[in-house]
Amino acid sequence: MRRVVVTGLGLVTPLGGDVETSWANLIAGESGAGQITRFDASNQKCTIACEVKGKDHPWGFDPDKRVDHKVQRQVDPFIVYGIDAAGQALEDAGLTDMTDAEKERTGCSIGSGIGGLPGIEIESVNLHERGPGRVSPHFVHGRLINLITGQVQIKYGFMGPNHAVVTACSTGAHSIGDAARMIAMDDADIMLAGGAESTINPLGIAGFAQARALNMSMNDRPTEASRPYDRNRDGFVMGEGAGVVVLEEYERAKARGAKIYAEVTGYGLSGDAYHVTAPHPEGRGAELAMRMALKKAGLGPGDIDYINAHGTSTMADTIELAAIKRVLGDDLGGASMSSTKSAIGHLLGGAGAVEAIFCILAMRDGIVPPTLNLHDPDDGTEGIDLVPLKAKKREVRAVLNNSFGFGGTNASIIMQKVD
Amino acid sequence: MSDTADRVAKIVVEHLGVEADKVTQDASFIDDLGADSLDIVELVMAFEEEFGVEIPDDAAEKITTVGDATKYIEEHKG
Numbered sequence: 001m002r003r004v005v006v007t008g009l010g011l012v013t014p015l016g017g018d019v020e021t022s023w024a025n026l027i028a029g030e031s032g033a034g035q036i037t038r039f040d041a042s043n044q045k046c047t048i049a050c051e052v053k054g055k056d057h058p059w060g061f062d063p064d065k066r067v068d069h070k071v072q073r074q075v076d077p078f079i080v081y082g083i084d085a086a087g088q089a090l091e092d093a094g095l096t097d098m099t100d101a102e103k104e105r106t107g108c109s110i111g112s113g114i115g116g117l118p119g120i121e122i123e124s125v126n127l128h129e130r131g132p133g134r135v136s137p138h139f140v141h142g143r144l145i146n147l148i149t150g151q152v153q154i155k156y157g158f159m160g161p162n163h164a165v166v167t168a169c170s171t172g173a174h175s176i177g178d179a180a181r182m183i184a185m186d187d188a189d190i191m192l193a194g195g196a197e198s199t200i201n202p203l204g205i206a207g208f209a210q211a212r213a214l215n216m217s218m219n220d221r222p223t224e225a226s227r228p229y230d231r232n233r234d235g236f237v238m239g240e241g242a243g244v245v246v247l248e249e250y251e252r253a254k255a256r257g258a259k260i261y262a263e264v265t266g267y268g269l270s271g272d273a274y275h276v277t278a279p280h281p282e283g284r285g286a287e288l289a290m291r292m293a294l295k296k297a298g299l300g301p302g303d304i305d306y307i308n309a310h311g312t313s314t315m316a317d318t319i320e321l322a323a324i325k326r327v328l329g330d331d332l333g334g335a336s337m338s339s340t341k342s343a344i345g346h347l348l349g350g351a352g353a354v355e356a357i358f359c360i361l362a363m364r365d366g367i368v369p370p371t372l373n374l375h376d377p378d379d380g381t382e383g384i385d386l387v388p389l390k391a392k393k394r395e396v397r398a399v400l401n402n403s404f405g406f407g408g409t410n411a412s413i414i415m416q417k418v419d
Numbered sequence: 420m421s422d423t424a425d426r427v428a429k430i431v432v433e434h435l436g437v438e439a440d441k442v443t444q445d446a447s448f449i450d451d452l453g454a455d456s457l458d459i460v461e462l463v464m465a466f467e468e469e470f471g472v473e474i475p476d477d478a479a480e481k482i483t484t485v486g487d488a489t490k491y492i493e494e495h496k497g
Contacts, residue, residue, distance in 0.1 A: 070435060136461060136464075137457040137460040
């Protein structure tokens with residue numbers, strides 16, 4: 001099988017409009033949470049979220065940098081975030097000037113969990129109030145999940161695999177894993193892979209609130225609301241943004257002298273076969289995904305240095321932890337584990353990709369990001385390094401990134417440093 | 420330029436994201452301003468909204484330049 005490495009990174013998060021700003025803020029222990037400003041949320045049970053900031057904010061995102069004005073008008077925000085993150089990753093990889101032959105061997109696997117919910121909401125109201133003749137001609141293709149991939153391949157002329165995963169909150173991880181396999185199986189030499197989400201709109205917040213998934217008890221303390229593993233956790237905080245990596249066949253990357261961040265060595269996928277929203281109470285599906293990824297990577301307990309947990313700040317956190325203990329041992333084989341959702345919220349379909357990038361940066365810099373708001377660790381966390389409150393220096397050579405989604409869908413990715 | 424022509428040009432600039440000086444009355448939406456057929460559908464909707472006119476599909480198909488739009492609106496607005 002051909003080896004697959006990461007050679008470029010792109011991020012749009014509530015902590016920054018690019019990779020280095022997001023990472024610096026994450027390591028500094030900043031929180032991206034606040035009151036919702038995108039719409040009037042005063043009648044919602046949840047009034048807080050981790051929004052991507054506007055371009056006038058020091059951590060803000062400027063859509064004009066990489067996304068045409070016309071495209072911005074036609075598509076939902078998740079597509080704008082995705083196009084920008086893909087552009088960042090290509091620039092970082094030094095791949096903005098490819099030959100036609102290279103472009104034929106370059107594809108995209110950039111998905112989303114939900115897609116264009118804000119636009120669906122707006123046009124539904126429009127249809128109801130003003131009739132079918134007022135619905136935008138760009139309504140459909142401006143909301144479809146595979147239209148980040150579509151837009152990026154049109155923009156850059158890529159004619160390889162045109163793929164988009166839709167597996168709820170596992171989307172970002174599946175996107176990277178599937179794309180890595182496409183390179184390993186010789187379907188492509190280069191893949192842009194990742195996920196994006198933006199559902200901080202009335203219907204999105206109300207829907208997750210009604211499903212009892214969001215934190216609704218700390219509206220007055222937004223930066224404290226996402227608190228994975230803490231005894232007082234009470235649901236996730238909605239985030240938004242995008243993460244995209246450039247995956248490249250190893251020999252090709254080496255030959256062109258590319259900066260190689262990491263190798264994707266393990267990928268595991270499974271289903272819970274249990275419930276539409278709740279994870280299996282013993283985390284059996286999660287365990288299967290992690291075991292498969294470890295086996296593929298040829299690693300054992302003790303080889304993983306850092307785990308970026310799914311850890312959404314819900315009751316499911318301790319189910320995941322119990323599953324990881326069964327796989328790696330009661331001390332997680334000495335690994336540090338944190339949930340960066342404590343700082344950026346839950347990016348749903350973007351989460352797995354954004355968190356994979358945080359894992360890569362942890363390897364690059366030898367520092368693991370913190371779990372914010374972890375003041376009173378829940379039962380079962382004894383003896384485990386959950387990196388509470390502050391980032392921590394440690395050598396990181398192998399990382400495990402878990403993502404689990406509604407429908408009982410699980411994905412685990414393992415990446416390692418390349419010597 | 421008439422008030423109608425000004426307002427038409429403004430809508431075209433906003434919707435197509437093109438430089439204002441390219442939006443002459445002779446400019447073709449597709450050949451000169453980079454629009455596609457869906458953009459034209461959207462522009463027609465915006466004209467209908469702005470000027471309170473109805474532009475039926477068979478009339479919309481004949482509107483290919485900025486000037487065509489201005490002329491149709493001048494002739495049909497209330």
